[in-house]
Amino acid sequence: MLPLELRDKTIELLSQNNQIFLGWEYGIPSHAVSGYIAGQLLRIMDYNERDRILYLKPDGKAPEGAYRHTFDTYGRTFESMQVARIEISQPRMPVIKQITTASGYTQPISVRYQQPPSRPAPSFTQPTPQPVEQPKPRNSQFTESLTFDIRGAEFDEGTIKFTVKVKTAFQQVHVTLQNPAIRKYFDAIKNYIWKLFGSKKTLCTITFDMVDRKCIPVSVDSCELLQLNETILQRIHDEWVGEVLLSGDRDDILPLDDLIDPIKDETHNGETVFNQLVQEPKTKHYHHLRYLSARQAIDLQKLSITGKPMSFVFVIREKKNIFLIWETYLSKEATYIWKLSAADDIAKKFELIQEMRKAKRMLYRTKNEDEFSFIVHDYKQPMNGFHKWKETIEEIFKTA
Numbered sequence: 347m348l349p350l351e352l353r354d355k356t357i358e359l360l361s362q363n364n365q366i367f368l369g370w371e372y373g374i375p376s377h378a379v380s381g382y383i384a385g386q387l388l389r390i391m392d393y394n395e396r397d398r399i400l401y402l403k404p405d406g407k408a409p410e411g412a413y414r415h416t417f418d419t420y421g422r423t424f425e426s427m428q429v430a431r432i433e434i435s436q437p438r439m440p441v442i443k444q445i446t447t448a449s450g451y452t453q454p455i456s457v458r459y460q461q462p463p464s465r466p467a468p469s470f471t472q473p474t475p476q477p478v479e480q481p482k483p484r485n486s487q488f489t490e491s492l493t494f495d496i497r498g499a500e501f502d503e504g505t506i507k508f509t510v511k512v513k514t515a516f517q518q519v520h521v522t523l524q525n526p527a528i529r530k531y532f533d534a535i536k537n538y539i540w541k542l543f544g545s546k547k548t549l550c551t552i553t554f555d556m557v558d559r560k561c562i563p564v565s566v567d568s569c570e571l572l573q574l575n576e577t578i579l580q581r582i583h584d585e586w587v588g589e590v591l592l593s594g595d596r597d598d599i600l601p602l603d604d605l606i607d608p609i610k611d612e613t614h615n616g617e618t619v620f621n622q623l624v625q626e627p628k629t630k631h632y633h634h635l636r637y638l639s640a641r642q643a644i645d646l647q648k649l650s651i652t653g654k655p656m657s658f659v660f661v662i663r664e665k666k667n668i669f670l671i672w673e674t675y676l677s678k679e680a681t682y683i684w685k686l687s688a689a690d691d692i693a694k695k696f697e698l699i700q701e702m703r704k705a706k707r708m709l710y711r712t713k714n715e716d717e718f719s720f721i722v723h724d725y726k727q728p729m730n731g732f733h734k735w736k737e738t739i740e741e742i743f744k745t746a
Contacts, residue, residue, distance in 0.1 A: 348393040349423060356389050356405050357420060358412035359432075367413075368429060369421025381434030387412060388434060398430035486556045488514055489567065493547045494521075496540045496571075501532040506571055512554060515561040521552060523566045527574045531609050538585045542578070543570055583609060587619060592656060599659055599696045601648035616649060629675055630725060633732035638662065638671055646689050650696075654703050655679065661692060664743040670695045671739075678723060679707070681735070683742055685717040 359366050361384060365373035376382070387408040392401040492510040499508040506523045532539060540546045550569040555562045566572070586609055603616030620639060626632040638660040642649050646668065647661040655677040662669045668689060672682040682702075684695055702710055711720055721738050724731035 347395050348390065349427070352390050352393070352420060352423065354389065355420070356387050356412075357402075357416040358385075358387060358408040359416075360413040366432065368416070368424035370417045372421060372425040374429060374432070378430060379432040379434070381436050382432070383434075383436075386434075391435075393427065393429075395427075398428055400424075400427075400429045400432045402432060402434045404434070404436065487553065487564070488556065489551060489553045490514055491549065491551045493549050495546055496543075496548050497536050497546055499536070499548075501528055501536070502530050504528055510550070510552065512561050515554070515556060515559075517561045519554070519561050519563060521550075521563045521566065523550075523569060523571060525572055525574055527576065528571075535586050535609060542581060542585060584622075587622060591619070591623065591651065597652075597654070597700065599650050599652040599699065602651045602658075603648050605651060620649065623675070630678070630723070630730045631673060631675065633729050634673060634681070634723075634735060635675075637732075637736060638673060643668070647692050652699070652703070659696070659699065662743075667743070669743065672699055678725070680711075680723065681721040681739070682707075683719040683721070683739065687717075 357368075359368065359379070359382060361367075361376065361382065362373075364376050366376055366379045366382060367373035383404075385408055387405045388402040389405040390400070391403055393399070394401070490512060492512065494508040494510050496508075499506050504524060504526050506525065506528055507520065508523070509518055509520050511517075512519050540548075548570050551567045553564045553567055555564050587606075591605070601616070602620060606616060606619050623629075624632060624635045624639070629635065635658060638658070639649060641660070641662045643661050643663040646663065650659040651657070652659065655674050657672060657674040657677075657679070660671045660673065662671060668686040670684045670686055670692060682699075686692065686695065719742050721735055724734055727734055
């Protein structure tokens with residue numbers, strides 16, 4: 347049935363790229379249109395709703411720009427009708443016949459077949475105009491395997507946001523992957539995540555809805571990052587600790603708690619990372635470092651760490667005195683101890699330690715500097731000489 351707003355209206359069709367367009371974004375293949383002649387003004391005659399055939403007839407030459415008026419006024423209506431074919435009736439050409447007169451003379455006559463008259467418009471009572479129902483969005487669903495660069499992803503609590511180029515739709519689409527194991531601090535350690543998986547490019551299979559030419563992600567059906575769990579996260583954490591802390595490449599002395607800020611959350615802080623580093627199988631100074639960390643005066647200075655060699659700097663308050671102690675992690679260096687006159691001297695001793703790391707420490711020991719002591723480790727004793735070391739350092743605390 348032909349919609350009321352199209353009855354006895356004139357339109358112009360436009361042909362481009364083997365399609366005949368009835369609207370700005372709606373066209374049908376040229377082979378589905380019969381009788382089309384460019385530039386014709388066409389009058390709408392009827393519409394076969396079952397077969398979706400639109401019937402037109404020529405109505406003279408179309409004025410300039412008539413197709414624009416057609417597209418603006420009727421384009422969405424044609425699209426909602428889903429016109430599949432167009433039949434344009436054309437007037438038949440003259441047919442030449444001959445007649446013979448009584449005198450025997452033969453002459454041609456021109457007989458023109460008339461276009462069958464159009465059906466008269468039915469008489470009816472004009473109904474109350476009804477609002478035109480807007481066409482429902484046309485949608486379809488498809489699945490595509492795509493890759494994205496993990497370095498450009500955005501990590502947040504429980505989510506990863508990234509952008510993919512969808513080949514089917516020729517669009518860039520933003521996707522959010524849900525995984526409760528994801529933490530916001532992963533954004534700062536992306537390099538360790540892709541190294542763990544072995545590639546910067548991450549493969550995902552994603553299902554999309556196509557709604558009015560807009561591509562909308564529905565679900566991420568498979569992705570390597572969905573495999574992130576507590577076990578893999580611990581491996582990433584260990585990789586980060588190994589490369590950032592154990593590499594020993596830092597020249598400065600930084601608080602351990604500040605240095606691990608990129609991976610800090612409710613389960614990873616300065617204390618947990620220190621406990622991870624200082625385990626008995628990993629260092630000969632296990633008991634020594636545990637003893638010193640338990641006495642750290644965090645109100646004066648956070649436990650600090652440096653490299654070349656990797657070592658820890660502790661600040662301990664014993665009674666009214668303040669001591670700064672430098673203890674290495676793996677290397678078999680002596681324990682260096684300074685008694686400070688005030689907390690303001692901590693920064694100066696940090697500078698001294700940085701100088702000593704670059705020069706010969708044995709030479710510094712011979713200077714007999716006031717308020718300075720050192721303890722050489724005796725690894726032949728039980729617990730790598732911890733008991734003897736402890737007695738010595740506590741005696742220094744008492745006599746200072």
